[in-house]
Amino acid sequence: MSFAAIVVAAGSGSRAGGDKQWRLLGGRPVVRWSVEALLNAAAEEVVVVVAPDGLDRAAEALAGLEGWRAVVGGAERADSVRAGLEALSGAADRPVLVHDAARPFLSGEVIRRLLDALQGADGAIAALPVSDTLKRGDERIETTVDRAGLWRAQTPQAFCADRLRAAYGAWPEGSAATDDAAVVENDGGVVRLVEGDPRLIKLTYPEDFAMAEALIARQTRVGQGFDAHRWGPGASVWLCGVEIAHDQTLLGHSDADAGLHALTDAVLGAMGDGDIGDHFPPTDPKWKGAASDQFLIHAVERLTARGGRLVNVDVTLICERPKVKPHRQAMRERLSEILHLPLDAVSVKATTMEKMGFTGREEGLAASAIATIELPA
Missing domain, CATH: 3.90.550.10 (Spore Coat Polysaccharide Biosynthesis Protein SpsA; Chain A)
Structure with missing residues (x-):
């Protein structure tokens, strides 16, 4: 009718x-x-x-x-x-x-x-x-x-x-x-x-x-991200939004925070929304030396605009040095602040490659991340 x-x-x-x-x-x-x-x-x-x-x-x-x-x-x-x-x-x-x-x-x-x-x-x-x-x-x-x-x-x-x-x-x-x-x-x-x-x-x-x-009916999705950067001359390194004194720094177009880069890709991947390079091309001089927390904030804002929400995140840093454990709590607290998540929904871990591979030879540092999100069905 x-x-x-x-x-x-x-x-x-x-x-x-x-x-x-x-x-x-x-x-x-x-x-x-x-x-x-x-x-x-x-x-x-x-x-x-x-x-x-x-x-x-x-x-x-x-x-x-x-x-x-x-x-x-x-x-x-x-x-x-x-x-x-x-x-x-x-x-x-x-x-x-x-x-x-x-x-x-x-x-x-x-x-x-x-x-x-x-x-x-x-x-x-x-x-x-x-x-x-x-x-x-x-x-x-x-x-x-x-x-x-x-x-x-x-x-x-x-x-x-x-x-x-x-x-x-x-x-x-x-x-x-x-x-x-x-x-x-x-x-x-x-x-x-x-x-x-x-x-x-x-x-x-x-x-x-x-x-x-x-x-609202919702679907649960999981995204994963991975990033790696070479070591180079420097006096500190940014990891998961925290600056750590170190005898080297990670080289990259932005501040080379591999933890935040991997996590940004995990959030974007869970939404099927491309990757960090699509949103922040490394060829764009605008992002030279940029703080990587803005990349992650951008990804979460896009998730929120679609009616979604972040459930939890899990980041693993892969390196021989620096030692992550003394800084892990600060990293969790910083991610909790950026993501507006309770602390128990944020995990940061570290592991070594037992002297194997490029991280084992201390040529670089790698990070992997998983993000769980909910989107309207």
Whole structure:
């Protein structure tokens, strides 16, 4: 069944700390979750209603998607829905789903149930039965409320576009509409209940974002990295972000911190995002003598932008000298700081090659690293 959709994203979101519709959730702006779900369910058009300063933010948040447009809403939710209705094109009796941007986990199954229930009715809403015992009172209980027949309304809510327009036309001026179903009910319309989705939570308070992140399906990936540098004249060496006094230094285009280089490659590799040379070409004079911690920070920022997170890292330094053990704790603490990981999620080890190979002959130092990450599935 063909349908259109209105996504209300004009609120200030003050209880959630402001601008909740533009905040990242699993690496995507909150509003994008809903718009993508509606477009994937074959919505013919999606009108996103935003505040006056939200047009550019919507363009940025929804870049790359087709089939949507943004309009400016009003001071109240009812005004924003009216603005969305006015912006709709197509047949006057076409079904329209009105959805709150603050409910990101919209499924195609809920959309299908709503459209099916709209046949022969003025509206349909997704809802869940109230399962908790309800109390009424202020500081003390005055009464226990019978929860039989009580439902928690969700969005989307589905209506024929012309029926919803007519209901809003009859809505008392200055009255607040808690949802669109109430507007149609007030106009004598029949609104059906369909099974909602417990995952279709509304992001209202800051702690709701932590719960929402926990609901996102994630995949675990592991990346590995390896790096080696020659020894040359010098008085110190950088390893895992820590400068160590030594009678030689490692030669390289940057500060030649093999531990950080290997770890950067491990993070990039886990994401399938190339290697350190792709992002920081050694032929670019910009990186001559550069501190390698910025390479690792860049890799983690790219991981965060995709909604991922680092779980743990493990670095092994391979050399005869310098002795790593006296500096290992400082290295772990520095990596913990760079990566924003707890100390027990950071491991630094060292080994020798028993005088074998280029590290055994003290021609150079090598490092290997493993990084475990989580990405939205």
